[in-house]
Amino acid sequence: MHVDLDSFYAQCEENANPNLKGKPVVVCVYSGRTEDSGAVSTANYQARKYGVRAGIPIIRAKKLLETVDAAFVPMNHPRYEEISERIMDMLRSQSDAFEQTSIDEAFLDVSKRTGMNFESARDVAVEIKEQLLRQEHVTCSIGIGPNKLIAKIASDQSKPNGLTIVKPEDAITFLSPLPANRIPGVGKKAEEKLIQLNVSTVAELSGLSPNTFVENFGKSLGSYLYRASRGEDDEHVKEREQPAQFSRIATLKQNTRLPEETFPLLTELAYSVSDKLKEQGFTCKSVTIIAILTDLSIHSRSKTLESRTSEREPIEAAAKQLTQQFLRANPDAILRRVGVKASTLTKETGQTDISKFLTA
DNA sequence: GTATGCTTTCGGC
DNA sequence: TTACGGCCGAAAGCATAC
Numbered sequence: 557m558h559v560d561l562d563s564f565y566a567q568c569e570e571n572a573n574p575n576l577k578g579k580p581v582v583v584c585v586y587s588g589r590t591e592d593s594g595a596v597s598t599a600n601y602q603a604r605k606y607g608v609r610a611g612i613p614i615i616r617a618k619k620l621l622e623t624v625d626a627a628f629v630p631m632n633h634p635r636y637e638e639i640s641e642r643i644m645d646m647l648r649s650q651s652d653a654f655e656q657t658s659i660d661e662a663f664l665d666v667s668k669r670t671g672m673n674f675e676s677a678r679d680v681a682v683e684i685k686e687q688l689l690r691q692e693h694v695t696c697s698i699g700i701g702p703n704k705l706i707a708k709i710a711s712d713q714s715k716p717n718g719l720t721i722v723k724p725e726d727a728i729t730f731l732s733p734l735p736a737n738r739i740p741g742v743g744k745k746a747e748e749k750l751i752q753l754n755v756s757t758v759a760e761l762s763g764l765s766p767n768t769f770v771e772n773f774g775k776s777l778g779s780y781l782y783r784a785s786r787g788e789d790d791e792h793v794k795e796r797e798q799p800a801q802f803s804r805i806a807t808l809k810q811n812t813r814l815p816e817e818t819f820p821l822l823t824e825l826a827y828s829v830s831d832k833l834k835e836q837g838f839t840c841k842s843v844t845i846i847a848i849l850t851d852l853s854i855h856s857r858s859k860t861l862e863s864r865t866s867e868r869e870p871i872e873a874a875a876k877q878l879t880q881q882f883l884r885a886n887p888d889a890i891l892r893r894v895g896v897k898a899s900t901l902t903k904e905t906g907q908t909d910i911s912k913f914l915t916a
Numbered sequence: 917g918t919a920t921g922c923t924t925t926c927g928g929c
Numbered sequence: 930t931t932a933c934g935g936c937c938g939a940a941a942g943c944a945t946a947c
Contacts, residue, residue, distance in 0.1 A: 657938085805936070807935095
């Protein structure tokens with residue numbers, strides 16, 4: 557079973573402010589550069605009717621909604637996290653195995669408690685929907701299928717507030733007419749290939765030879781797509797124990813390549829990443845800087861640290877060094893936004909782990 | 917040749 | 930007509946180890 561909370565941030569805002577009910581609601585990330593500079597994080601379904609989508613500039617969303625009484629609200633991420641945590645705990649309690657894949661999505665393995673009976677799985681889904689509405693005033697879209705792939709595609713089939721059940725014997729019939737890009741992992745690049753191959757539906761995709769898959773999509777994606785187009789997937793639902801990375805990114809006051817204008821922000825971002833590592837009890841081994849230039853192109857540079865750390869100073873030093881190197885190697889680059897990322901995380905248990913043993 | 921690790925890019929929301 | 934965020938995980942591409 558796949559559960560997807562409908563335009564989650566927008567629902568959180570509607571619940572926090574009843575004035576928003578019934579209006580188009582646009583949740584915005586303001587960059588602070590000018591009055592309306594920034595992007596749309598998400599929009600409720602009323603706003604989507606006017607063409608407002610995640611990722612578009614706020615100013616464009618305002619134009620699209622200028623004839624209606626719409627609400628533009630700043631994103632409040634800590635609030636969404638808190639609400640999400642309660643919801644995820646509830647969903648986990650309704651499952652045999654649980655896997656949260658984002659702040660608003662999760663897979664629930666309900667095979668045991670339903671004995672693989674899809675009518676019984678429907679009851680679980682209905683109970684989840686009722687409980688979510690009662691306890692958190694939130695709607696969701698649920699997909700039920702014989703595996704994660706089909707559950708995920710099914711949850712996307714009917715939104716918002718949908719429930720789509722695909723029994724094993726109906727899987728091929730369900731998938732066949734769908735556009736091939738509904739398969740997770742088929743993005744822009746794979747889609748271009750599909751056009752070349754004259755493939756638009758999953759059924760057409762499944763008609764390609766195994767060689768055609770590997771030749772066009774590579775061994776990894778190719779064999780995944782071969783199976784996916786047949787509705788096959790054997791991934792298990794499993795808890796994600798540890799995050800893989802923490803990052804902070806922000807927009808500069810003005811476009812620049814001067815160290816005195818970028819370093820203070822880099823320091824702030826590095827400190828924030830370090831604080832989060834410490835707060836959550838992690839150390840990192842690699843540090844990455846993200847550079848977004850005036851043409852909005854995205855670049856990154858990373859390095860592996862000499863030793864694991866969560867301290868502010870080594871992360872800050874690495875970020876400054878990587879930025880300097882990037883600017884030296886790219887004399888025409890002008891920075892618009894910069895970010896700092898810590899990855900290769902390890903949870904520090906306080907117990908003697910192998911690396912401590914070896915250094916001792 | 918395969919496994920593993922590191923760096924960079926892609927894509928979803 | 931343009932406009933433009935802040936996260937995350939996964940994939941791709943390459944190098945190195947065995």
